[in-house]
Amino acid sequence: MNTRFIASQVIDQVTDGRSLSDILEVALLKVKDSRDRAFIQAICYGVCRFYSRLDVILSHLLKKPMLAKDSDVHALILVGLYQLTEMRVPEHAAVSETVNATEKLKKPWARGFVNAILREYLRRQEEIKGLIKDEMEAEYAHPAWWIKSAKAAWPAQWQSILEANNAHPPFAIRVNHQHLSREDYLNRLNADAVSAIVIPETKEGLILESAMPAMELPGFASGDVFVQDGAAQLAVDLLELRPELSVLDACAAPGGKLTHILEREPNLSVIAIEKDGTRLRSIKENLTRLQLKAECICHDVFDTDKWWDGKAFDRILLDAPCSASGVIRRHPDIKLLRQATDIKALAETQLEMLAALWPLLKPGGLLLYATCSFFPEENTQVIKRFFAAYTDAAEEKIQADWGLACEVGRQILPGMHHMDGFYYARIRKAISVQ
Numbered sequence: 001m002n003t004r005f006i007a008s009q010v011i012d013q014v015t016d017g018r019s020l021s022d023i024l025e026v027a028l029l030k031v032k033d034s035r036d037r038a039f040i041q042a043i044c045y046g047v048c049r050f051y052s053r054l055d056v057i058l059s060h061l062l063k064k065p066m067l068a069k070d071s072d073v074h075a076l077i078l079v080g081l082y083q084l085t086e087m088r089v090p091e092h093a094a095v096s097e098t099v100n101a102t103e104k105l106k107k108p109w110a111r112g113f114v115n116a117i118l119r120e121y122l123r124r125q126e127e128i129k130g131l132i133k134d135e136m137e138a139e140y141a142h143p144a145w146w147i148k149s150a151k152a153a154w155p156a157q158w159q160s161i162l163e164a165n166n167a168h169p170p171f172a173i174r175v176n177h178q179h180l181s182r183e184d185y186l187n188r189l190n191a192d193a194v195s196a197i198v199i200p201e202t203k204e205g206l207i208l209e210s211a212m213p214a215m216e217l218p219g220f221a222s223g224d225v226f227v228q229d230g231a232a233q234l235a236v237d238l239l240e241l242r243p244e245l246s247v248l249d250a251c252a253a254p255g256g257k258l259t260h261i262l263e264r265e266p267n268l269s270v271i272a273i274e275k276d277g278t279r280l281r282s283i284k285e286n287l288t289r290l291q292l293k294a295e296c297i298c299h300d301v302f303d304t305d306k307w308w309d310g311k312a313f314d315r316i317l318l319d320a321p322c323s324a325s326g327v328i329r330r331h332p333d334i335k336l337l338r339q340a341t342d343i344k345a346l347a348e349t350q351l352e353m354l355a356a357l358w359p360l361l362k363p364g365g366l367l368l369y370a371t372c373s374f375f376p377e378e379n380t381q382v383i384k385r386f387f388a389a390y391t392d393a394a395e396e397k398i399q400a401d402w403g404l405a406c407e408v409g410r411q412i413l414p415g416m417h418h419m420d421g422f423y424y425a426r427i428r429k430a431i432s433v434q
């Protein structure tokens, strides 16, 4: 078992466009020792988090760029550099174990090459720190287009956004108030010597001092808690729920907001749509664990003629597919997987989704638009374009003590209130069109 080799294979696949969490889940199946699993996970997340910086460092150590066909060797070198720059692994172990991992690559030249690069780094580390100081991609550990876009979108906050993206996320949970109060759960945690603090902007949120596997949370199996960031917990309060209302959750998996809605109002009639069958199963598992009920439909939300029975809804939650730029600290591979051109395409889909769902909302009904993005193109600009096309749609301002008021809607930037980056806008449908 060579943990560095496994980590490098995961990184290689991520740079080929695959999702880190998906690849890692499969890779860890063969790793029995829990410390090895934790080590591999820490390296994979860390390399993705600091990929741009590590790659700039490597460029100073190479005489000529590496070939695309040697992406496996490239990934292994980044695994080595990550240990040397960010981890407290002793230098000799980091170098020798990473060099040993080359045996698995079946490229005999790689052993000497990886060894030479890592030793050269150790020899020249002070000089290299100086060389990369003024290179933005290294300093902020983001690809250049992310830095440019964050700067353009949030001229006063871009640095804090990028820093928050590189931080470790807090472990936030939501207490199921159908089962017990937040205070009671906090007392239960304290009795188990687990420290936690209240998320004051939320009614049921807590942040634990350290992360733990969800299954080990007291009362997890019986549905006392749900792992969910504080920003995502704000949606439920914006929906103005009442027991007799009908609700559509248009993009529902894995059901974080759906289950929260039902915890607040268990007798609501809720339809949850999700186009991905595997992800739909995760909604059902969460509903079962939390002992809640909703009608779950596996369909593309655009195909309303296939799944909609023609009865309009009082409330629609559109938690739209987005760049996920607000949750980079949880999914650092997003920095590598997304391209600048994705943002425009996502904004078009978001606008089309709003247009497809609008006829399904009752006059007087409320649509809550949400994304976990900090790009105005996917947020304020989508809603403004929507308002320009629909005269029966009007903003209902969010009055809140969290986030920033935008021209339309409200934005939480990554790290603000310890939360993920999130955007919310509320759209009310006119009772009659003038």
Ligand SMILES: C[S@@+](CC[C@H](N)C(=O)[O-])C[C@H]1O[C@@H](n2cnc3c(N)ncnc32)[C@H](O)[C@@H]1O
Pocket (backbone or CB within 6 Å): 232, 250, 251, 252, 253, 254, 255, 256, 257, 258, 273, 274, 275, 276, 279, 299, 300, 301, 302, 319, 320, 321, 322
């Ligand atoms: C941001 S996630 C939703 C998170 C969820 N609301 C929660 O709180 O747990 C967006 C979801 O929309 C789904 N989705 C994307 N496009 C869709 C479409 N056209 N129809 C239905 N679901 C879609 C994705 O598979 C994904 O599960």
